[in-house]
Structure formats: structure tokens, C-alpha cells
Amino acid sequence: MPERETARPFVRQYYRLFLGGTLMPVVVITIAAPDTSRRQVTTECLLDSGSDHSIFTFEIAELLGLRAEDGLPDSGVGFGGQFGFMSFPHTKFVGSISDLDTKFSFEMSPRFHSPGSDAPQVLGRLDFFRAFERVSINERGKYVDFYPTAHRRQPV
Secondary structure (H helix, E strand, C coil): CCCCCCCCCCEEEECEEECCCEEECEEEEEEECCCCCCCEEEEEEEECCCCCCCEECHHHHHHCCCCHHHCEEEEEEECCEEEEEEECCCCCEEEEEECCCEEEEEEECCEEECCCCCCCCEECCCCCHHHCCEEEEECCCCEEEEECCHHHCEEC
16 A cells, blocks of 8 residues: 655744743734724734634734624633633634745634733634644644645645
């Protein structure tokens, strides 16, 4: 039986310094508002395979035109204990990641930390990881490779 060919990663991002100067799998992501305003924000998030949801700061929500009074308050429990967040369950955002010559866009439904929270932004399994066929974290090489499905690839 022939050995399966390994596909080239579509996007590669290298570790970045995060919270206190530790090299971590931090991803630069652009998130766009779901309306026609063309509002978008580029930010850094910790890649977190232990998190169910992607969670951004509430400041990101405000930059995208969301208001706290329109969100649904909720809470979750994580490594750091219990935390509050806001969700906008009927709002779909467009996220994208890229490297030097490729870009990959996907739909996502992130949560937003409650106003005033200093918790880090994370990319979780149910909306971020699910957008890819495979996510490969290379701890020794300090990079992350993303393998989206072939029909969703776009040149930059």
C-alpha cells in the first residue's frame, strides 16, 4: 500500500510572545463584522485546544459594532476558574488567518469576555478548530500549521 502523501500546510504561523514573555501558539486573526459596515479587527489570540469556544475581549466586540445590552450574559469555567462572557448567538462573524501568500476565511460564532475582564483571548475547538481539516502544533519548532479543506483555499 502506498504511503499517504502529506499535504503542504495552507497557513503557517510562528509562536509569539504572550502574557509575560513566554513563546506560545498565538495566532494572528482578523475578525469581521457580520454586517455591511466592513468593520474588522486584527488581533492576537492564544490557540487553545482545551477551550470549547473562541473568546475575544469586549473591546473587540465594540469595535465590531456590538453593544453589551444586545448580548446574552453567560459564564464558563476554565483553568483560571469561573469567568463571565457575552454571546451573540444569532450573529455569525467571518474570521480569517493568513501567512505571506495565502489566506483562509471561515465563519465563526465567538463569545466576548464581559466588559472589564482582563482574561486572554483564545481560539477554541467549536468554531476555530472545526474550520480546518487539521491543525498541527509543532512545539519543538515553535510553529502551527493549518490544513483547511482544499475547496476553501484562497490566494491572497
